[in-house]
Amino acid sequence: MKVHGRIVRPGAVVPGYVEIDGPTILDVTADESDKSDLIVPGFVDLHCHGGGGHTFTRGNVEDAAKAAAFHLAHGTTTMLASLVSSPFELMRDAVQAYAPLVEGGQIAGIHFEGPYLSSARCGAQNPDFLRGPSIDELSQLVGNVRMVTIAPELPGALDAIKWLGANKIIAAIGHTDATYEQVLAGINAGATVGTHVFNGMPPMHHREPGPVVALLDSPGIVCELVADGIHLHDGTLRFAGHATGPDRAALITDAMDAAGMPDGDYELGGQAVTVADRVARLTRNGSIAGSTLTMDAAFRQAVGAGFDLPTAAAMAATTPARVLGLADELGALEAGLRADLVVLSEDLRVKRVMRQGAWV
Structure with missing residues (x-):
């Protein structure tokens, strides 16, 4: 052919x-x-919670399969199924439930965005489920787990990051209120990804560079970027991509079940979400709650922001494939x-x- x-x-x-x-x-x-x-x-999405009216966040295998199929139709041929902060039992059950999807190739594994996150920067994460890093919990979740997002300033976080690396699980830094120095400590412990950089962390300041500068400036970190024109202004997207280069920038959707669906009321991690004019926000406080993005739209946004086609393709496919250890495939x-x-x-x-x- x-x-x-x-x-x-x-x-x-x-x-x-x-x-x-x-x-x-x-x-x-x-x-x-x-x-x-x-x-x-084919696009590779490291961070996606659902789409087409279906979600990865509840541990339901039929729903998860439909979410993966929705994104496949938009060009995502490899993806992680991202859960939000959840009770341990749901996390454990999802690892078991999604095993057939990993074996069948619908998803490449699971990403836990939480629950080991900063309460000050939890965004749309459910604060009721946040807790300190637990190697005991993590040790019961190995198998199909490919990435865990963690705030490096939390007690026990550096040990958890080291444990993740030793068990060939990607440690990502995100939803963090850490200082520049605390983020560098997390990177030195083995973190290799920045979760939706700029979002879920304090803004950079010339006297306190914080997580944004630490992540963008660290050669060993691949920075996730939500290219929807909402999470990041196109100028910020362009700045970040130029700061990292295409080998260290990964476009992600951070999509929730409302991707591809009409405006209206939805749910994420047990919290009500309202979608209006394609922007998803927590109903209770207006925090951005994931996105309604697909990877083809992210690719268009990156090109529209000024990246040439090979650079946008590297950010949408080549670099995230390398993050997953799949560059040879x-x-x-x-x-x-x-x-x-x-x-x-x-x-x-x-x-x-x-x-x-x-x-x-």
Whole structure:
């Protein structure tokens, strides 16, 4: 099978075709024919709570499968299922319930955004479920857990970050009120990701740089960026992407179940959410409650903010694939990698999605 178009590869856009053999890219060949469609690697979303009216946050496998299918239709061929701060029993049950989805490839694993977060910066996280880091809890959750977000200033956080690294689980820093120095301590302990940088943390100040500068300026940290024009102004998105470079920036959706749905009333982690004009906010206090974003829209937003196509593709696929340790399998249009790709129109709208060599 050959898929023709303008192919977005690392550092270049090449007219030609991607040749598929079963689930694998056999070759990428340039030719001179004029092609209007754009072919990009399948998107990789490190941080997503749901979409299409379905959620990952309740531990229900049928609901989670439908949320993953919704985002697959928008070009996300690899994703983590993100839960919010929850009772331990729900976290444990979700790990078990979602095992078939991991085995079947619908999700790449679980991301726990909490409950080990700062109460001062919990945002839309349910404060009733916040608690201190617990290695005892974490030790009962290994298996399909790929990432845990943690506030490094909490008592026991540095030990928990070290434990996560020793067990090959990504430690992310987020929802934190930490100082610059406390964030660096978390990075030195082994954290490698910044959760939705700028959001859920104090703003940077020239006399107290705080988490934002510590994360953007640390070579070992990949910074998640919510490119929806709401969480981040396009100027801030551009600044962050230039500060990190595409190898250290990962576009995420942080989507909740309201993604792709009409305005109205929803729920996140046991809290009421109101969506108006595509902005999701807690009903009780107006805090931003995730997003209604999809990865194709994030890709368009990044391009609209000034990133070229190869850079946006790296941020939407190549870099997050590397975060997950999957760079040898997916995340780029290269021979030998998995045939995950998205065909986009000239205005960057999804026309077709391929996962493992099959159109979906």
